[in-house]
Amino acid sequence: MPNKRFTKSQPKSSITTLPKLGMDKIHLEEDFKRYYGHRLGRDEHCCSLNYAYEALSLAISDRLVERWKKTYNAYKETDCKRAYYLSMEFLMGRTLSNAMLNLGINNLVEKAMYDLGLDLEELIESEPDAGLGNGGLGRLAACFIDSCATLQLPVTGYGLRYEYGMFSQIIINGEQVEKPDHWLRNGNIWEIERLEYKQRIKFGGRTESHIDEHGNKRVCWVDTHDVLAVPFDTPVPGYRNGTVNTLRLWKATATEEFDLDDFNAGDYAEAVAAKNTAENITMVLYPNDANENGKALRLKQQYVLASASLQDVIETWVGRHGNDFSEFAEKNCFQLNDTHPSIAVAELMRLLMDIHGLTWDEAWSITSKTMAYTNHTLLPEALEKWSVNLFRQMLPRLLEIIFDINAHFLAEVSSRWPGDLDRLRRMSLIEEGHEQQVRMAYLAIVGSFSVNGVAELHSKLLQQGLFRDFYELWPEKFNNKTNGVTPRRWLASCNPELSELITQTIGDGWLTDLTLLKKLESHADDKAFRKRWFEVKQKAKQRLINYKKLEHDIDINANALFDVQVKRIHEYKRQLLNVLHVVHLYDRIKRGDTAQWTNRCVLIGGKAAPGYYMAKKIIKLINNVANVINNDPDIGDKLKLIFLPNYRVSAMEIICPGADLSEQISTAGKEASGTGNMKFMMNGALTIGTLDGANIEIREEVGDENFFLFGLTEEQVEAMRHHYDPASIVNGDEDLRRTMLLLECGHFNQFEPGIFDPILASLKSPHDPWMTIADFRSYVEAQNRAEAAYQDKERWTRMSIVNCANSGKFSTDRTIAEYNDEIWRLTPIDPEKQG
Numbered sequence: 083m084p085n086k087r088f089t090k091s092q093p094k095s096s097i098t099t100l101p102k103l104g105m106d107k108i109h110l111e112e113d114f115k116r117y118y119g120h121r122l123g124r125d126e127h128c129c130s131l132n133y134a135y136e137a138l139s140l141a142i143s144d145r146l147v148e149r150w151k152k153t154y155n156a157y158k159e160t161d162c163k164r165a166y167y168l169s170m171e172f173l174m175g176r177t178l179s180n181a182m183l184n185l186g187i188n189n190l191v192e193k194a195m196y197d198l199g200l201d202l203e204e205l206i207e208s209e210p211d212a213g214l215g216n217g218g219l220g221r222l223a224a225c226f227i228d229s230c231a232t233l234q235l236p237v238t239g240y241g242l243r244y245e246y247g248m249f250s251q252i253i254i255n256g257e258q259v260e261k262p263d264h265w266l267r268n269g270n271i272w273e274i275e276r277l278e279y280k281q282r283i284k285f286g287g288r289t290e291s292h293i294d295e296h297g298n299k300r301v302c303w304v305d306t307h308d309v310l311a312v313p314f315d316t317p318v319p320g321y322r323n324g325t326v327n328t329l330r331l332w333k334a335t336a337t338e339e340f341d342l343d344d345f346n347a348g349d350y351a352e353a354v355a356a357k358n359t360a361e362n363i364t365m366v367l368y369p370n371d372a373n374e375n376g377k378a379l380r381l382k383q384q385y386v387l388a389s390a391s392l393q394d395v396i397e398t399w400v401g402r403h404g405n406d407f408s409e410f411a412e413k414n415c416f417q418l419n420d421t422h423p424s425i426a427v428a429e430l431m432r433l434l435m436d437i438h439g440l441t442w443d444e445a446w447s448i449t450s451k452t453m454a455y456t457n458h459t460l461l462p463e464a465l466e467k468w469s470v471n472l473f474r475q476m477l478p479r480l481l482e483i484i485f486d487i488n489a490h491f492l493a494e495v496s497s498r499w500p501g502d503l504d505r506l507r508r509m510s511l512i513e514e515g516h517e518q519q520v521r522m523a524y525l526a527i528v529g530s531f532s533v534n535g536v537a538e539l540h541s542k543l544l545q546q547g548l549f550r551d552f553y554e555l556w557p558e559k560f561n562n563k564t565n566g567v568t569p570r571r572w573l574a575s576c577n578p579e580l581s582e583l584i585t586q587t588i589g590d591g592w593l594t595d596l597t598l599l600k601k602l603e604s605h606a607d608d609k610a611f612r613k614r615w616f617e618v619k620q621k622a623k624q625r626l627i628n629y630k631k632l633e634h635d636i637d638i639n640a641n642a643l644f645d646v647q648v649k650r651i652h653e654y655k656r657q658l659l660n661v662l663h664v665v666h667l668y669d670r671i672k673r674g675d676t677a678q679w680t681n682r683c684v685l686i687g688g689k690a691a692p693g694y695y696m697a698k699k700i701i702k703l704i705n706n707v708a709n710v711i712n713n714d715p716d717i718g719d720k721l722k723l724i725f726l727p728n729y730r731v732s733a734m735e736i737i738c739p740g741a742d743l744s745e746q747i748s749t750a751g752k753e754a755s756g757t758g759n760m761k762f763m764m765n766g767a768l769t770i771g772t773l774d775g776a777n778i779e780i781r782e783e784v785g786d787e788n789f790f791l792f793g794l795t796e797e798q799v800e801a802m803r804h805h806y807d808p809a810s811i812v813n814g815d816e817d818l819r820r821t822m823l824l825l826e827c828g829h830f831n832q833f834e835p836g837i838f839d840p841i842l843a844s845l846k847s848p849h850d851p852w853m854t855i856a857d858f859r860s861y862v863e864a865q866n867r868a869e870a871a872y873q874d875k876e877r878w879t880r881m882s883i884v885n886c887a888n889s890g891k892f893s894t895d896r897t898i899a900e901y902n903d904e905i906w907r908l909t910p911i912d913p914e915k916q917g
């Protein structure tokens with residue numbers, strides 16, 4: 083077995099004392115050649131890019147691993163407090179270019195590859211995305227661990243190693259078709275399998291209780307069907323600081339003894355084949371964003387993540403402190419990324435009581451000081467609930483613990499509000515009804531010492547709405563942590579030309595202190611600087627055109643206003659409002675209303691959850707409208723509509739530098755934060771947006787005159803619900819009436835009658851939760867203001883500079899500093915200043 087311990091042989095410590103790896107061109111070249119020629123056994127006749135990518139990655143990875151061990155030892159020696167980011171999703175994207183940037187060897191490697199006749203850009207692009215997430219929530223986790231390493235905080239990311247990540251999207255006849263994303267097909271050189279840290283995870287069975295020798299009730303969970311969780315570690319480098327943290331992803335596998343005992347020899351092949359049931363658990367990422375669907379396999383995934391990660395942390399703890407947990411809560415903190423890993427609350431109770439013998443009160447005191455919960459959505463359909471029956475079958479011991487937590491909790495509520503039965507019913511962890519359900523968000527709140535939202539408005543709405551009862555009980559638990567994005571990936575790496583211009587102008591301190599971008603503001607008045615800024619933006623637009631050209635041959639003019647909406651397709655994000663505006667522009671051109679026209683190229687991209695009927699219809703509508711507009715010679719350069727297929731991290735790295743206008747047009751009160759909005763702003767796009775999520779804070783930072791605001795406020799949306807009358811709004815607005823008519827008469831679906839009826843019905847329904855029609859007029863007016871601004875190139879460029887200059891708040895370095903100051907309370911550790 084690969085995980086067998088040494089018995090006769092014992093490695094000397096010299097086994098791990100290695101000569102320091104050279105960070106110069108010569109050494110990198112040498113290592114590259116050795117990997118390419120020896121380890122991979124290729125020569126100059128090999129025409130597969132992949133091997134050159136792999137050889138380079140191995141050389142770079144060695145340099146990360148060197149720093150990784152040092153960081154690991156520094157954390158161990160200082161016995162520092164640690165935090166763990168538990169997330170079902172890490173949307174990492176590519177690793178190679180980020181590793182080179184953070185090690186500070188990107189320019190040097192480019193030269194080295196050039197001298198070997200290789201184009202570094204081509205190698206970088208041959209790496210598949212690690213797409214282990216759906217959208218904003220998963221990408222946030224990736225940005226967070228980048229910032230933790232840059233701030234030298236001892237934080238480990240814990241997640242799942244899905245064999246298949248987010249599906250890849252192709253468009254056939256205007257419709258989304260999903261293709262499996264086998265991202266590990268060519269191997270993954272960045273990960274290290276650590277069989278020695280595998281953990282056993284229990285499922286099924288039943289519980290037994292007995293009284294131990296001290297007279298305490300003890301519970302055993304028996305007759306279980308176990309699986310193993312095997313960790314795969316990926317290094318997470320900080321920005322040029324010697325710190326390399328860990329992302330530990332669990333893969334589910336069969337136990338060694340895997341039920342071969344249960345089968346007689348005749349069933350050997352079937353017994354081996356049954357290994358699949360264990361491996362299935364981490365086979366695929368669920369492709370639903372902001373919406374859960376109650377599948378048993380998903381609960382299994384969540385439990386594997388929670389149990390394996392907690393056992394891993396406890397194993398390390400016991401290795402050092404034995405069974406003394408008195409300081410566990412002072413030295414460990416778990417941040418739960420949404421409710422997905424919230425079963426960890428009950429699992430930590432189980433491990434502390436059933437395995438380590440603590441009493442209920444001791445275990446609860448530790449658990450409730452160790453867990454912190456981040457909420458990511460106000461949409462009620464996204465709040466996870468699991469059927470009690472499913473729980474009882476799959477995790478019987480955890481259900482008992484949840485019932486006990488609930489009993490203690492409801493006793494606390496009763497003593498605070500005696501006799502308030504309705505409140506007890508509302509707050510119970512168990513929802514009654516024809517089928518009892520466990521409310522996972524409530525479990526997370528009850529078990530955590532901190533509950534945060536992800537933008538000011540979102541945190542406020544949580545306290546006033548969704549979690550109001552809990553806020554009344556424990557106001558001190560609630561706080562806000564406005565999201566961010568890492569400026570390394572989302573400015574330095576994705577927009578090297580703009581970064582170079584910024585660094586030439588204000589120095590390079592902004593990479594680790596993004597508030598320094600503010601210094602750009604004074605240069606907005608410098609005409610020569612504006613010219614350079616404009617030229618860089620035009621180049622990025624051309625890069626975006628070239629990227630798009632790979633798939634479809636549509637002529638796009640880089641002088642047009644690039645109007646971009648990329649994000650998951652969801653009704654609340656209102657891609658439909660965008661389409662209504664595009665159809666309105668088309669109608670204006672067709673009726674000759676084109677005085678003072680601004681050429682515009684509208685780019686829309688995003689994936690729909692495979693089971694989300696309306697989202698898929700919206701993709702079809704975008705493509706059908708695009709087809710009509712892009713093939714009409716009357717329209718020409720005035721208007722283009724383009725669907726960008728397979729939106730993902732590596733696509734956004736090309737898209738956000740090339741955007742002029744960023745569409746952030748969700749119904750107010752529905753987008754928790756948004757982070758796409760921040761990437762665009764950082765790259766000098768202007769925002770057209772509602773007062774929703776972090777848009778509000780973006781507008782505060784950049785000033786109203788540099789932001790195109792429109793739409794109802796959250797309060798106005800809620801007030802209008804009772805008397806929303808879209809039909810009368812349509813009738814009272816000639817532009818909107820004509821736009822709806824074009825859609826309704828089948829102009830965009832001549833040979834596909836009726837296919838957009840469900841979309842039209844939802845737009846016209848007085849019960850449309852997203853109230854798209856209500857914001858049409860205000861949206862069109864904001865678009866007109868954007869066009870007028872774009873007509874004046876000097877003015878637009880100035881606004882672009884001011885947007886970038888004021889994006890400093892939206893670095894995850896700021897977000898993580900706040901998590902650390904107010905929740906985790908970790909001390910930064912510099913591995914280079916340790917022993």
Ligand SMILES: *Cc1c(COP(=O)(O)O)cnc(C)c1O
Nearest residue numbers: 217218649730731734756757758
């Ligand atoms: C940033 C990002 C998101 C989040 O976008 P929003 O506009 O905030 O929803 C989703 N997917 C990818 C690939 C991203 O890079």
